Amino acid sequence: xxxxxxxxxxxxxxxxxxxxxxxxxxxxxxxxxxxxxxxxxxxxxxxxxxxxxxxxxxxxxxxxxxxxxxxxxxxxxxxxxxxxxxxx
Amino acid sequence: xxxxxxxxxxxxxxxxxxxxxxxxxxxxxxxxxxxxxxxxxxxxxxxxxxxxxxxxxxxxxxxxxxxxxxxxxxxxxxxxxxxxxxxxxxxxxxxxxxxxxxxxxxxxxxxxxxxxxxxxxxxxxxxxxxxxxxxxxxxxxxxxxxxxxxxxxxxxxxxxxxxxxxxxxxxxxxxxxxxxxxxxxxxxxxxxxxxxxxxxxxxxxxxxxxxxxxxxxxxxxxxxxxxxxxxxxxxxxxxxxxxxxxxxxxxxxxxxxxxxxxxxxxxxxxxxxxxxxxxxxxxxxxxxxxxxxxxxxxxxxxxxxxxxxxxxxxxxxxxxxxxxxxxxxxxxxxxxxxx
Numbered sequence: 001x002x003x004x005x006x007x008x009x010x011x012x013x014x015x016x017x018x019x020x021x022x023x024x025x026x027x028x029x030x031x032x033x034x035x036x037x038x039x040x041x042x043x044x045x046x047x048x049x050x051x052x053x054x055x056x057x058x059x060x061x062x063x064x065x066x067x068x069x070x071x072x073x074x075x076x077x078x079x080x081x082x083x084x085x086x087x088x
Numbered sequence: 089x090x091x092x093x094x095x096x097x098x099x100x101x102x103x104x105x106x107x108x109x110x111x112x113x114x115x116x117x118x119x120x121x122x123x124x125x126x127x128x129x130x131x132x133x134x135x136x137x138x139x140x141x142x143x144x145x146x147x148x149x150x151x152x153x154x155x156x157x158x159x160x161x162x163x164x165x166x167x168x169x170x171x172x173x174x175x176x177x178x179x180x181x182x183x184x185x186x187x188x189x190x191x192x193x194x195x196x197x198x199x200x201x202x203x204x205x206x207x208x209x210x211x212x213x214x215x216x217x218x219x220x221x222x223x224x225x226x227x228x229x230x231x232x233x234x235x236x237x238x239x240x241x242x243x244x245x246x247x248x249x250x251x252x253x254x255x256x257x258x259x260x261x262x263x264x265x266x267x268x269x270x271x272x273x274x275x276x277x278x279x280x281x282x283x284x285x286x287x288x289x290x291x292x293x294x295x296x297x298x299x300x301x302x303x304x305x306x307x308x309x310x311x312x313x314x315x316x317x318x319x320x321x322x323x324x325x326x327x328x329x330x331x332x333x334x335x336x337x338x339x340x341x342x343x344x345x346x347x348x349x350x351x352x353x354x355x356x357x358x359x360x361x362x363x364x365x366x367x368x369x370x371x372x373x374x375x376x377x378x379x380x381x382x383x384x385x386x387x388x389x390x391x392x393x394x395x396x397x398x399x400x401x402x403x404x405x406x407x408x409x410x411x412x413x414x415x416x417x418x419x420x421x422x423x424x425x426x427x
Contacts, residue, residue, distance in 0.1 A: 011416075012409070012412065013412035013413075013415075013416060014412070015405065015408055015409050015412055016353050016355060016401075016404075016405040016408065016409075019353075020352050020353055023352060024349065024352070027346075028347070047352045047353060051404070051405075051408055054408060054411045054412060054415065055412075056411075056412045056413075056415035056416040056419060057412070057416040057419070058416060058419045058420075058423075059415070059419070
């Protein structure tokens with residue numbers, strides 16, 4: 001199991017488009033994927049789950065992956081956050 | 089009632105009544121290059137419309153026999169016709185052509201770039217009938233002209249699928265044979281929905297809407313794998329069927345694939361083109377244990393709800409967006425206070 005803390009750096013926060021990007025990327029992997037925000041823990045492969053977090057600009061999230069390809073999953077997802085999902 | 093479907097020589101369906109037309113001028117503009125056409129007569133001869141996709145070789149009409157002369161079609165003159173005309177005495181030629189040109193011929197095309205007797209050109213100008221010369225052979229001209237005209241006039245086609253009326257929304261179910269279109273339609277009928285036709289849907293484009301119906305008037309028969317033919321109207325009652333229905337949404341049933349990009353939120357709409365009309369399409373993955381009939385009802389209700397101006401996907405994402413903006417502001421204020 002790997003854990004990685006990341007920060008939302010795109011101005012709009014995690015709205016529908018980034019949420020879809022995360023879910024689509026995560027479902028390619030076999031590992032289990034969870035996202036934790038304060039007291040909320042959701043399944044990172046579920047679109048409703050990810051949107052329910054309502055993670056705004058500047059907030060912190062913890063990515064948790066568990067499985068055979070966990071490191072690749074975390075790496076790809078973390079890169080998407082860092083690249084601001086192609087936004088500002 | 090179902091209208092009988094006229095078929096042309098190629099077995100393609102053609103539309104009856106309210107036919108489209110294309111003006112000769114427009115035709116010349118579009119096909120000039122493809123058919124290597126040049127106008128022999130004066131430009132003001134191009135005044136009529138082409139109203140049918142059929143072509144005609146006048147043959148006997150040139151000899152003076154006008155019974156069943158299809159004058160409203162484009163007339164093609166090949167080597168046979170031209171050599172016949174050239175063999176005529178001047179006076180006979182004049183009379184025959186004049187008689188032919190009395191008919192309202194939309195256009196004449198001479199193939200192979202053959203030259204025509206001056207008298208014909210004179211009469212055509214006089215009687216306002218456009219004559220074009222094409223460098224193509226008669227056969228080639230026939231082929232490409234027909235393909236072009238059929239594209240213009242063919243406004244109906246048949247496709248493999250099942251058409252159902254779900255809460256008044258016409259849903260065209262498509263997908264590979266054996267994926268379960270018929271079974272799905274049966275389940276919808278069980279739930280009080282109606283079936284228009286199974287397996288083969290004849291789609292006609294009427295102005296900017298698509299209407300689907302069956303291809304024959306035998307009734308609402310359907311094949312269920314393992315059982316054979318059943319009569320839906322006899323079995324489920326007359327309320328289970330209808331004759332035709334506007335097509336609002338297409339649903340393509342497909343086996344579940346892990347790497348396929350299925351719609352997750354519903355903000356972007358996919359469209360498919362049918363007879364020049366854009367129809368919203370939903371790619372629906374199916375897997376064992378999934379109740380497709382319920383999902384199809386949901387698609388129909390969602391469609392109606394969008395027509396009434398309520399889009400659930402937009403509603404939710406807008407709310408999320410507002411929430412994110414609000415929270416980001418609160419965070420900003422907190423940071424400023426600390427500083």
